[in-house]
Amino acid sequence: AQSVTQPDIHITVSEGASLELRCNYSYGATPYLFWYVQSPGQGLQLLLKYFSGDTLVQGIKGFEAEFKRSQSSFNLRKPSVHWSDAAEYFCAVGSYNQGGKLIFGQGTELSVKP
Amino acid sequence: GAGVSQTPSNKVTEKGKYVELRCDPISGHTALYWYRQSLGQGPEFLIYFQGTGAADDSGLPNDRFFAVRPEGSVSTLKIQRTERGDSAVYLCASSSLGRGDRAVNEQFFGPGTRLTVL
Numbered sequence: 001a002q003s004v005t006q007p008d009i010h011i012t013v014s015e016g017a018s019l020e021l022r023c024n025y026s027y028g029a030t031p032y033l034f035w036y037v038q039s040p041g042q043g044l045q046l047l048l049k050y051f052s053g054d055t056l057v058q059g060i061k062g063f064e065a066e067f068k069r070s071q072s073s074f075n076l077r078k079p080s081v082h083w084s085d086a087a088e089y090f091c092a093v094g095s096y097n098q099g100g101k102l103i104f105g106q107g108t109e110l111s112v113k114p
Numbered sequence: 115g116a117g118v119s120q121t122p123s124n125k126v127t128e129k130g131k132y133v134e135l136r137c138d139p140i141s142g143h144t145a146l147y148w149y150r151q152s153l154g155q156g157p158e159f160l161i162y163f164q165g166t167g168a169a170d171d172s173g174l175p176n177d178r179f180f181a182v183r184p185e186g187s188v189s190t191l192k193i194q195r196t197e198r199g200d201s202a203v204y205l206c207a208s209s210s211l212g213r214g215d216r217a218v219n220e221q222f223f224g225p226g227t228r229l230t231v232l
Contacts, residue, residue, distance in 0.1 A: 004156075006156075034220075036223075041225075042225065043117075043118075043205070043223040043224055043225045043226065044157070044205070044207075044223040045223075046220050046221075046222075049220060090156050090157070092156075098170075099145075099162055099164070099169050099170050100145060100147070100162065100209060100219065100221070101147060101159045101162050101170060101173070102147075102149075102157075102159065102221065103159065104149075104156030104157045104158070105156050106154070106155055106156045107154075107155070107156050
């Protein structure tokens with residue numbers, strides 16, 4: 001079955017510290033991978049996406065993610081977290097033969113300590 | 115330009131009632147998606163339109179749920195005989211569906227409609 005797993009429900013980091021949010025997927029077809037961020041009362045905003053090519057992708061707000069096919073992972077990273085990064089982060093997977101519908105993980109809530 | 119808009123932003127209804135949720139996609143986007151997000155969960159796919167037709171409705175939980183997109187733009191999600199378990203945030207997204215390797219494009223999400231069934 002197709003699935004996306006975000007093992008960490010809640011993570012707390014100090015402002016200025018580095019961040020890594022984990023995402024693992026199980027998908028039969030060639031996956032396209034996404035990270036979205038959702039702030040309270042806001043819609044989902046795309047941080048970055050991977051379709052093909054370079055496995056290290058850069059996104060907005062200083063985020064990056066690395067696709068590792070051998071590990072079925074697409075972890076999100078940021079070298080220095082800002083207080084404004086506190087939000088819910090969702091990893092999602094789609095594919096060409098699924099018409100673009102996305103399967104989301106359950107999300108990781110990020111809290112930032114001053 | 116305007117993003118995806120959804121109305122109403124909040125809807126409170128009683129068990130057994132009928133509700134309609136509206137989505138206005140980004141102008142020119144041919145693909146439109148509905149998702150449902152329950153508390154503490156990620157969005158769950160419901161249905162996807164390419165133009166006016168429902169290309170994939172495999173996520174609709176049962177026949178109480180129905181969606182239309184008669185002119186290939188605005189879409190309405192309709193829920194009959196609402197149940198308390200239908201309470202969730204209903205998200206709409208649109209994208210300019212491409213071809214080949216770009217058939218999966220970025221989906222732009224609306225702010226959602228929070229449905230509460232009492």
